[in-house]
Amino acid sequence: MERIVVVGAGQAAGWAVSTLRQEGFTGEIHVVSDENQIFYERPPLSKQVLSKEATYDSLNLFSPEQIDAFSIHLHKPDRATQIDRVSQQVTLESGKVLAYDKLLIATGSRARVPANTWKDIPNVVTLRDVQDCERLAKRLDTAQSVAIVGGGWIGLEIAATARKQGKTVDVFEYAERLCAR
Ligand SMILES: Cc1cc2nc3c(=O)[nH]c(=O)nc-3n(C[C@H](O)[C@H](O)[C@H](O)COP(=O)(O)OP(=O)(O)OC[C@H]3O[C@@H](n4cnc5c(N)ncnc54)[C@H](O)[C@@H]3O)c2cc1C
Known part of the structure; x- marks a missing residue:
């Protein structure tokens, strides 16, 4: 077979x-x-x-x-x-x-972090799968401010959600403009 x-x-x-x-x-x-x-x-x-x-x-x-x-x-x-x-x-x-x-x-892609050592920092999260989302949502429940690395669609969508929840949001993007890619 x-x-x-x-x-x-x-x-x-x-x-x-x-x-x-x-x-x-x-x-x-x-x-x-x-x-x-x-x-x-x-x-x-x-x-x-x-x-x-x-x-x-x-x-x-x-x-x-x-x-x-x-x-x-x-x-x-x-x-x-x-x-x-x-x-x-x-x-x-x-x-x-x-x-x-x-x-x-069909392995898709993964979130890039600026340096491997970032993975060991407890309050740094990526958003790629269900587990990441659970982790991020839990963090957002108590966070007052959020720093987002990456000003593409996903970063900005998270920014919008965090703003709706009343958090202070900083977005870091190295390109000249947002969503450039
Ligand atoms: C938060 C978020 C928001 C998005 N929003 C949009 C949107 O608004 N519009 C849009 O068009 N696209 C969006 N995307 C992109 C879209 O989800 C992807 O293009 C799509 O998921 C790609 O599907 P895929 O099946 O190729 O890969 P994936 O969905 O990434 O699936 C691949 C799977 O393979 C698993 N895997 C990887 N390596 C191995 C291995 N060695 N052994 C076993 N399993 C493995 C992974 O864990 C994963 O479960 C978004 C993505 C994310 C993360």
Whole structure:
């Protein structure tokens, strides 16, 4: 039986799995996710979810029944750490090794921090996933002032939410203007 391994379980992975089944792929689909919540959209994290107008469940692309119907083998939370293209195998952090006929890498992107040492500072947070959002929302509950590094859409959306909550906000941006990219 043909086997497709999908690394990552974000929006791209979710729609790829759905399309594969819709178009009649009957082989095995293995999905590797380093997050617990799978197949969800991130845009509301910096908008309605951060401002508590929407729940984390509302982010889900599919109902549990739809996910059941995809009939996937889910490896979570686990992380793909190595790909061997010659033997067509993916190694996971847990030690599992998954052979594949086709491999889809849908690992998205990650938040950049100005220096690695920033990761160890307790009141520095990034916003990329559900866990980050929970951490940031909790911090915002008690913060009086917020410094935002990055004046792109996500930074400004967080700024707007923080301002609505009455916080003082400073935005730091190294480009000449906001949202330049
Ligand atoms: C806060 C926020 C707001 C946004 N707002 C907008 C918006 O308003 N409009 C818009 O168009 N876009 C927006 N985006 C961007 C949009 O969410 C992304 O373009 C989209 O999520 C990309 O989907 P993806 O499936 O490629 O990657 P992702 O959604 O990032 O999913 C990748 C998944 O792979 C996992 N992963 C990574 N490496 C591994 C590994 N080695 N093993 C296992 N799993 C792994 C990641 O943890 C993640 O769960 C926003 C993003 C964020 C974070």
